Amino acid sequence: MPIDPAYFPPLNIPSMGGVVTPKKAIVVWVDATKAFACKKAEIPADAKNLRPDGYPPLHIGERNLELMGDHLETWAPIFKEAGLDVLATVDTHNWNDALQQAERMIYPEHATEGTYECELIGAISRYVDFTIAKSTYDSFFETDLQQQLEGLHEGLHPIETVLVIGGFVTHIVVASIAFRAAAMGYRVVVPSFLVGDFQRIHHQTFVNNVFPSWGVVVLKNEAELAESLGLPKDTADQMRKRLRAA
Secondary structure, three states, rough: OOOOOOHHOOEEEHHHHHEOOOOOEEEEEOOOEHHHHHHHHHHHOOHHHHOOOOOOOOOOOOOOOOOOOOHHHHHHHHHHHHOOEEEEEOOOOOOHHHHHHHHHHHOOOOOOOOOOOHHHHHHOOOOEEEEEHHHHHOOOOOOOOOHHHHHHHOOOOOHEEEEEEEOOOHHHHHHHHHHHHHHHHEEEEEHHHHOOOOOOHHHHHHHHHHHHHHHEEEEOOOHHHHHHOOOEEEEEOHHHHHHHOO
């Protein structure tokens, strides 16, 4: 798939033969699971550990889901049909593991391994090629994510590879993978409408201020995302029409 270099600063790297531009895009959904963004219908009738509003402890909430609209449902099939490789990391915790206690001190128990909270949300589950379990905020820590990425862009340097990041939550897990990947050389793209957070102020602070300071490309609308991937501007609208007609 052609990547529009206009969205990425041209880099002159003599050791790589001159100007280097992105040549491949990979999608990584992080924590797009029922722990954080499920719909009520995706919660089992016998589910325990629910909040008074009927959602899991770290769910972003109904209001934030409404603000995100149908973007995940729309873009998951677009990525797949466009031929992009799609990975997903899923939160899964063994709360007896000493390494996971730091997170437990801050947040209530969530995404306990083997529970429905660790499952991908229905909007993206059928469009994912490979799922990687993780147990901390860091999608790279004690996982094979780096090896999976390197296998998908074999022959290309990370700096020639775009990672499109979506999922939850903006200022924690999304930020963690964005910063780690940027430091490894990847061209990181975060479409602001494909990530969500507990509070809008955290989301807005990171997409408007923090991410750009790390060189992360933040795309604010669907036309920009489509163009950056070499797709027609109205790709999302056309997919919505097809989904409504199906």
